[in-house]
Amino acid sequence: VLVVMLFAGVLGSMISETVPGFFGARSSYVDPAHLTGTPFATPGLHRNADGTLDAYIVARAFAFQPSTLRVPAGQRVTLHLLSVDVIHGLMLEQGNVNVELIPGQVANLPRTFTRPGTYTTECNEYCGSGHQTMAFHLVVE
Numbered sequence: 153v154l155v156v157m158l159f160a161g162v163l164g165s166m167i168s169e170t171v172p173g174f175f176g177a178r179s180s181y182v183d184p185a186h187l188t189g190t191p192f193a194t195p196g197l198h199r200n201a202d203g204t205l206d207a208y209i210v211a212r213a214f215a216f217q218p219s220t221l222r223v224p225a226g227q228r229v230t231l232h233l234l235s236v237d238v239i240h241g242l243m244l245e246q247g248n249v250n251v252e253l254i255p256g257q258v259a260n261l262p263r264t265f266t267r268p269g270t271y272t273t274e275c276n277e278y279c280g281s282g283h284q285t286m287a288f289h290l291v292v293e
């Protein structure tokens with residue numbers, strides 16, 4: 153697993169250096185071993201002083217944190233997704249989200265979800281023995 157993580161990290165940095173914007177125009181790096189002091193230490197929806205919304209989602213084998221994210225319909229939310237161990241993936245049909253989560257590489261996705269409802273999805277990158285149990289629920293309300 154360590155070798156895979158190292159390889160993924162090296163490959164990720166190579167790609168992001170050689171193909172700017174490959175991980176999204178605004179990707180950034182967070183050390184998975186040091187989440188304290190970052191918003192990922194308290195995953196979930198954060199409402200900022202100016203009223204804007206940021207959602208921090210941590211992926212680790214074999215769960216998303218939070219496993220249920222509630223967002224208001226029609227309001228822009230910037231999703232920030234981070235894997236802290238191996239490669240995971242998340243696809244949300246609503247909002248056109250389909251990201252591969254490389255350990256340490258934060259995917260930043262501003263989205264507006266307009267249709268209220270509960271949308272359940274699963275990790276879509278094989279990540280180990282519990283992969284098929286790694287569910288995520290988006291509640292648009």
Ligand code: CUA
Nearest residue numbers: 275277279283
């Ligand atoms: Cu996480 Cu598959």
